[in-house]
Amino acid sequence: MKKVLLAVLTVGMLSLTSCGGEAKKGTDAAEDATDKTVDAAEDAADKTVDAADAVKDAADKTADAVSPKVAKGKELFAAKGCVACHKEQDKLVGPALKDIAKVYAEKKGNMVKFLKEEADAIVDPAQFAIMKANLAATKVLPGEDLDAITSYIRSIK
Ligand code: HEC
Structure with missing residues (x-):
């Protein structure tokens, strides 16, 4: 058991x-x-x-x-010697591109006409004499180059 x-x-x-x-x-x-x-x-x-x-x-x-037009404008801006006096963000001899872009946007200015010497300076008219020398070179540029350069300037914020 x-x-x-x-x-x-x-x-x-x-x-x-x-x-x-x-x-x-x-x-x-x-x-x-x-x-x-x-x-x-x-x-x-x-x-x-x-x-x-x-x-x-x-x-x-x-x-x-950037659009091809703006890229071309940037190249022209360098090739034409504009970079000697203009930087994108800071004032050099001339105003910063972002400031030029701002003034032209606010005042609805015609930048192509300015570069063709057909419109007055609206950013810093007191200094226009320094810029004026460059218009001899810009006013003979083809329309599409002026369009590219101004598109580039207006694209800078
Ligand atoms: C020797 C210096 C110098 C060079 C080079 C130069 N700039 Fe300027 N730029 C200036 C100065 C200074 C001003 C401010 C005077 C004025 O507003 O016009 C100016 C102003 C401008 C403005 C604003 C114009 C306005 O309505 O007041 C534009 C746009 C411009 N430059 C484009 C260019 C382009 C594009 C080139 C190259 C082809 C160029 N600059 C080359 C000195 C220069």
């Missing part, structure tokens, strides 16, 4: 142990699954951030990209 009881107890304990083992396996599997889900979510979040960065980069590039 005692032997039978012992056997029953042994079997019972064995099955309990194995049951506990199963439960532990289950917990491990659940933890693994949770880890994997967290990892996947983090990966996905990283990818979303990367994608957002890529979109932002593309948008920045579009904003920076």
